[in-house]
Amino acid sequence: MATITRTHRRQRTIVGPVEVRGVGFLTGAEVTLRFEPAPVDTGARFVRVDLPNQPSIAATIEHVVPRQRRTAIQSGDTVVELVEHVMSALSGLRIDNVRILLDAVETPGMDGSSRSFVEALERAGVKEQEADRLAVVLDQPLAVSEGNASVVALPPVHPQDNALAVTYTLDYGLNAPIPRQTYSLPRLDPDSYRRELAPCRTFLLQREAEELRKTGVGSQTKISDLVIYGPDGPIDNTLRFPDECARHKALDLVGDLALLGMDLVGQVVGHRSGHALNARLVRAIRQRLLSDSTALGIREIMEILPHRYPFLLVDRIEWIEPNRRLEAIKNVTINEPCFMGHWPSQPVLPGVLIVEALAQAGGVLLSRSPRYEARRGMLAAIQRVRFRRPIVPGDQLRLLVEVVRARASAVELKAVATCQGDVAAEAVFTLVHQSDEVSPDAPMRLPA
Numbered sequence: 001m002a003t004i005t006r007t008h009r010r011q012r013t014i015v016g017p018v019e020v021r022g023v024g025f026l027t028g029a030e031v032t033l034r035f036e037p038a039p040v041d042t043g044a045r046f047v048r049v050d051l052p053n054q055p056s057i058a059a060t061i062e063h064v065v066p067r068q069r070r071t072a073i074q075s076g077d078t079v080v081e082l083v084e085h086v087m088s089a090l091s092g093l094r095i096d097n098v099r100i101l102l103d104a105v106e107t108p109g110m111d112g113s114s115r116s117f118v119e120a121l122e123r124a125g126v127k128e129q130e131a132d133r134l135a136v137v138l139d140q141p142l143a144v145s146e147g148n149a150s151v152v153a154l155p156p157v158h159p160q161d162n163a164l165a166v167t168y169t170l171d172y173g174l175n176a177p178i179p180r181q182t183y184s185l186p187r188l189d190p191d192s193y194r195r196e197l198a199p200c201r202t203f204l205l206q207r208e209a210e211e212l213r214k215t216g217v218g219s220q221t222k223i224s225d226l227v228i229y230g231p232d233g234p235i236d237n238t239l240r241f242p243d244e245c246a247r248h249k250a251l252d253l254v255g256d257l258a259l260l261g262m263d264l265v266g267q268v269v270g271h272r273s274g275h276a277l278n279a280r281l282v283r284a285i286r287q288r289l290l291s292d293s294t295a296l297g298i299r300e301i302m303e304i305l306p307h308r309y310p311f312l313l314v315d316r317i318e319w320i321e322p323n324r325r326l327e328a329i330k331n332v333t334i335n336e337p338c339f340m341g342h343w344p345s346q347p348v349l350p351g352v353l354i355v356e357a358l359a360q361a362g363g364v365l366l367s368r369s370p371r372y373e374a375r376r377g378m379l380a381a382i383q384r385v386r387f388r389r390p391i392v393p394g395d396q397l398r399l400l401v402e403v404v405r406a407r408a409s410a411v412e413l414k415a416v417a418t419c420q421g422d423v424a425a426e427a428v429f430t431l432v433h434q435s436d437e438v439s440p441d442a443p444m445r446l447p448a
Helices: 084-092 115-124 190-197 206-214 244-260 275-292 298-304 351-367
Strands: 002-014 018-023 030-037 044-048 056-058 072-075 078-080 098-102 126-138 142-146 149-154 164-170 181-185 203-205 227-230 263-271 316-321 325-331 375-387 396-406 410-419 422-435
Touching (some): 018 115, 030 115, 044 078, 044 084, 056 072, 056 078, 056 396, 084 190, 084 244, 115 126, 115 190, 126 275, 149 275, 164 244, 181 190, 203 206, 203 244, 206 227, 244 263, 263 275, 275 316, 298 316, 298 351, 316 351, 325 351, 351 375, 351 396, 351 410, 351 422
Parallel strands (some): 044 098, 126 263, 164 263, 203 227
Antiparallel strands (some): 002 126, 018 030, 030 098, 044 056, 072 078, 142 149, 149 263, 164 181, 375 422, 396 410
C-alpha cells in the first residue's frame, strides 16, 4: 500500500522572478522561460503566455500525454513539450510552488542538462512557506515493465529515511557505442542534485540524431550541443562524468517522478526505462494512493456541506488529494426538481446547476485542506465558464476540481465536469474562506 504523510520540511518557492533564454530543440525557435513565485499548494504550473488568455497547465501526471523520447503535458488544446528537465531541477532543489511562463510550445533546450535552470533558480533565491510538504511513502514494492525495461519503486531502506534514492542502469547491449553503466544517488537533496545530476546532458546515438534531424527536430542544434555517440564514442564533445549517460537518465527519472505532485520517500530503480515507463510508474503510485484513500459517501458529504435537498448536488467523493484535487460524482435522474420546468418535453440539466455542483465539490476539497478545515468556502467569483454538451436524466457527471492558486483569504480552483469521457462544462472559481462562526448575512471579504 501507499500512505501520504507530512514531511519534516516546509513547502518552498522562489524569492523573485528569473528568466532563462535558449533555443528549443523541437522547433529551433528562441524561447524565453520565466520562473515566478507561487503561493502554497500551487505546485508547478506552466503558463503559455504566447496564447490567448494565457492558459496554464498543472505539471501533474494527469496531464501527461504520449510522446517519443520526451515528456509533454496537455490541457484542452494547450500543450507544453519537454518539461522533464525543468521539473527535475525544481524537484532536485525542492522548489514546490512556482509559475513557469513560456512564450513557446516547448522549454528551451540549453545544453541538454538541467544546469541552466538550477543556476537561474538559485539566482532567484529559495524561501520556505507556511505549509508542510506532503510525501508519499511506499511500504510495498511497486514495479512496471515493458520488454527488458523496468522501473521499480521500493520502500525506504530504513524507516527513518525521509528522502528519495535513485539508481539507474543503462544497457544498450553488447558492442554498443555506449557501454553498460549504473549510477546510484543514495539521497536526493539540493546539494547532491546540483553536484551529481544537474550537469548531465541529453545523449543520442549518431543514427538516432540523424533520424530526428530528418523529421525537423534539432534543426538549430549543433552536434557539440549534445552528447552524440558515434562508433568510437562522443563526437566533438567531452564527457563531464564517465557515467554521464546513466546520470542523465537518473535526472530524467527525477523529473518524471516530480509529476506525482508530492515528494516520494523510498528508492526508485530504473533499468533501461524511458519517459513513458517512468510515467506509468507515477500513474501506478497515484492509483495505489487512490485505492488506499477513503471515499466519502453522502452522509460524510452532508457533514461537510450545509446544502440539503433539493440543492445538494454532490453524491459521492471518489478520491481526495488534500490541498490539491478531488474527483466527485453527481448522478442525474428524472427526479431532479428542475426538470419539471427545464424542459418537461426535453429535460436538460441547467448549466448553472452543473456549475453549482462543481463549486460544491470545491467546498469539500477546501474542507479537507488542513489550512482551511475550520472554515467554509463561499463562492466569490466565476470565470471562463464553458458548456460543451447537454446533460440529461440518466447521465453521471464526474467532477474534477483542482487548486490553481491558494492565498490566506481565498483559493482559486479549476473545475471540469465530464460525462462518459466528454467534457460537459468547465470553469474557474474563487472561493473565499469564512469561519463557520460567521453569520451567512455577514459581508463577504473578497481578496485584493
